[in-house]
Amino acid sequence: MNTAPLLTLENVTVDFDGFKALTDVSLSLAPQDLRVLIGPNGAGKSTLCDTIIGRVRPTSGRILFKNQPITALPEQDIVRRGICRKFQTPGVLPSLSVMENLLVSARKNRAWWLAFSSSPPAAEQERAEEILETIGLTDRRETLAGSLAHGEKQWLEIGMVVATDAELLLLDEPTAGMGPQDTQRTADLILSLVGRHAVLVIDHDMSFVEALNGYTTVLHQGQILREGTVSEIRADAAVEAVYLGRAKEDVA
Amino acid sequence: MKPASLITILTLALGAAAPWLISSYELSLLGRFLAFSLVALGIMLTWGEGGILSLGQGVFFGLGGYALAMNLKLAGLNLANGDMPDFMQWSGVSALPGFWYPFANPWFSLVCVVLVPGIFAAAFSWLVFRRRIGGVYFALITQALALAFATLLVSEQAFTGGFNGLTDFSTFAGHDITSQGAARVIYLITFLLVVASYFFLRWLLGTRFGTMLRATRDGENRVRFLGHNPLPYKVVAFTLAGMLSGMGGALFTLHAGVISPALVGVVPSIEMVVWVAVGGRNVLWGAIAGTLLVNFAKDEISSALPSLWLYALGGLFILAVSFLPGGIAGLFTTPRMPRFFQRRRQEAAE
């Protein structure tokens, strides 16, 4: 593995008017890493994502991406540096077709004055086609994203995030609302991305986490509780106490 | 030939032949309503496609109207002699204010008809959008803008003609604009500009700009977190709408022979939105049809049953937005509208 980390969080704290959503979180991700972030509801997982992409600004601490601080950058510039995020509730653009969603995401030169042409560059078109295939929505090409089924929306959004060619993908609950079959498909999809991108996945469905089998970080009450492989985490008593016990019942 | 092109050609032919088909009074009505429809096209662009509701389009309408009216007011005056428009004389002004001088040039005026509203719309929308003020906030701020603009026009009587506005025009660039023939020419210019704007917007909405604008309407945050800056798309759309309104205002001034604060304030501005809501906010021809329909209806109903008209207008608005968000055009087409009934809480929370 490359020694230089892709993303580094240094003592990040987020304080919402006295409520500490994150306390002193430090985290490091290598390029092409697959990292899974778990934790009970309200543990601060989504806030962590929000903080990385600049939707929430840390009260203290800093975030480095490729050794550059990004804490103060505008959101779109953070994306342009190479971080893209999928939201928890699918964030597709409902009145655009599936293809248009991907094309909007695949735009390489994002200058607005270049938008006054009817057709995107061939390279972007090809890339979009390729991703369409990857996410398995080729036959839904012209469908309006708003009328896709829930699972299809999740895949489309993953596709959109991939289309930006970001080096780091943040996937917030990509399997929310999916059945076991779709969950497995999503896991396969994500595993196929690793190698080309670093991926940070947030979820609490343990069967999905096990299917991914990545290095896992457990967040609890805004703090990092444990880090380790899935089997280490499974064996950990503290994790069991705050989280897994409950999750097991959920799965059962 | 496809039926669509047939209808297009028929409409264009009828529109172009109107001066010889209908009475001069009806032509003047049609002309001023077509001028209104330029405003409606702008609202369709910002509100329908961009999700930006402006309750202050009257401001840009007024800027365009006044820019032309200032020239019309100066026409025939000998400025070197110290001549002034009549209202300035009895408002106690001793010399023509400096900013009026350039408007003596008709071509400068024409440029200002588009540029002044354009620049103002760009500056205003940039200031507001860059702080991510949108949605309901933006609607309310534009409404306050309409109120402030109308108030300012009325109170700066010495420079603007005040509540009376500017009226009594006779020539533009040396041409008589009051004759029967001039009325036809003005109508045809209006008609041409509406047609040109229609095809321009049709092209624009077909480009990637159109896609980005709709994308921004659907999910501004999603667009931002895909690495795009939504700001320029919104500002450009709003600026274009402002320019269209300005053009509409200038043409209206020519048709009506008057521009006054009563045409630019809060209520006229919101009525402009009614036209588009009724016609269809996502379809270009819907915006034009809505404008003509509502205005002809107003002309018919308001004299016969003035109190009924207000009930009708209010009811029309409630019905259109509640039950027919696609407007009349929505009955004929399946426009690409946002999925209205889907709660999008994360957007609302912004």
Place this chain on the structure above:
Amino acid sequence: MTMRKLGLAAALLASTALGLAAPAHAEGTVKVGVLQSLSGTMAISEVPLEDAELLAIDQLNAKGGVLGKKIVPVVEDGASDPAIFAQKATKLLQQDKVVTVFGGWTSASRKAMLPVFQRLHGLLWYPVQFEGNECSPNIMYSGAQPNQQALPALEWAEKQGYKKIFLVGSDYVYPRTANLILKKHIKHDGLTLSGEEYVPLGGTDFSSIIAEIQRTKPDIIINTLNGDSNVSFFKQMAAAGMTPDKMPVMSFSIAEPEAKAMGPSLLAGSYTSWNYFQSLPGKMNADFVAAYKAKYGKDSVVDDPMVHGYEDVMIWAKAAEKAGSFDPKKVRNAAIALGFVDSPLGEVKFDPNQSMVQKAYIGELQPDGQFKIIWSSPKPIKPQPYDPLTFPGKTCGAHSNF
């Protein structure tokens, strides 16, 4: 885009193409236009005015009409919007082919209609007091010029010994211009101007202005506020302890209907200047008031603009009879040649400058909502569209062109 696109627009265009002009003169009738705001902010004042104009037409028709023809009023709504006034004026003249039009209230509506009447050679009868500075051969101005309402009020105030004068008005043309003229005369007559303040039309907050009044302590306030702002002004003055009996107020736009609606108790003791009050003596006036009440209800009241609108119709009829024609130009010349006629306002006539020669009165509002006439100009005042002191050298000559 679908196949039906633009279909609607086409249908609309076609339907207008089929619209037909209303038939011109029917045998034995003559059409006149009545153009007031029946909707919008001005409807409140203009609907009663329209009623008065229609009453006059009814009375004429009851006596056999004019030149043997029955008068058919074509009523249109100006909708408080000057552009619509211009539009409807065009319609009345071009499409309905009316022989003359009665209407307008705001200066904005008159200014917008003026070019229409000049272009289409029509004649407009405008019944409301205004700021002057205008003469058109196509308009008969029966409402007061500044020298028939504002200046007599100042003259009266001077005679009462009021020396410090405070001007408050709505921020639009009439108050600004009237005050411009008043200020010239205040200076010329050696009086003191305590202050001059404006609120936007419809303004409701007077706290700053009242503070200014308390600071400068004027002898009298000359009030050119419009409509609802008057209610706010008098309520807030009363709350600040300045009722009309303690701080005299002279108003130019409060007449009987406003006083009735605002509550005489709030206004009692305040002054106003008009060319007509409902309480004027004389049989003509008694008959007019009785006829109005008979038609529009016994609780209704009449005021200066209404009686001017009524009298405009009457004088038009007399002039048409005298001219033996409905031709606007001949009627205009005949109206000027008529000389003094008896009317509810007393003896009035049209001057060659096409404004009305009439008396000015000062009234004091009584608790019953009527005005007690406490002063009147000794004889009818000749109208001056341009105040000689404020606009030296400008006059309206008699018009020959049309």
Place this chain on the structure above:
Amino acid sequence: MHETAFLIGQIFNGFSVASLFIMAALGLALSFGLMRVINMAHGEMLMLGGYLAYLTLLVVPGPLGILVAMPVAFIGAALLGAVLELTVIHRLSARPLDTLLATWGVSLILQQAARNLFGAIGVQVVAPSWLNHTISFSTGILSGLTLPDTRLFILAVAALILGGVALLINKTRLGLYVRAVNQDRPIAAALGVNARLIDLCVFALGTGVAGLAGVILALLGPVTPTVGQSYIVPAFLVVILGGLGSLVGTTIASIMVGLFTALIEIYVDVSVAQVLLLAFVILFIQIRPQGVIAVRSRALEG
């Protein structure tokens, strides 16, 4: 009159105007915070309050009529608000811009209804005689300063309303639910809070307050079909300045707007003051786009 007295008088006037804005904007801010919708017919609730005051005074003349009118107007406007919420607002609740437009249609209809019922020219509501006094200072640097009882009374009523609503939100069970829904609607709903009912209650409360405010406004201004329109635009600006549904924010914003207009009117006329107020608001949101009180919420996405 001493300059200091004049200045203090203007500051008093600023607070007096602010108290009107608080009452006019409070209901708007409450329902905006909770439901993210703006009710353009809010001004007509003020109007309704005025007309209910007029009707009440016909039935209960005399000095205490105005005190009877206040609860009557509150209940009347709250009922109308509830009807409006059930028929229009709720149906459109996911579409804030459409709600805004539809309620403008409602406002047109209500204005015309008032015109047809009571006439265009307005009705007469007179302040009771016990309010026709002033507190005047005749010595010292405050010499010449006059504080009208009516305005003091209005300040007191505004403070009472504000205090009442604050108590309701912070100390009662209903208030707890309101805060819960405000923070996180799905979670609150999952915990068994009837969010629909809360929406309805808050909306009716907001319009009720507006109705009550209408009675108070009738002491200083006219009661006409269009009276609501004169207060509504400044009330919107207060909501924008105040921040999402914050009581404290609304109060501070009202005071800011009141003081700004009162003080600037020393130098410029009222029309220009109105324009400067808008410029001030646009400038202010450059610095604090989320308003005076920016709520940092973690409930952005659950």
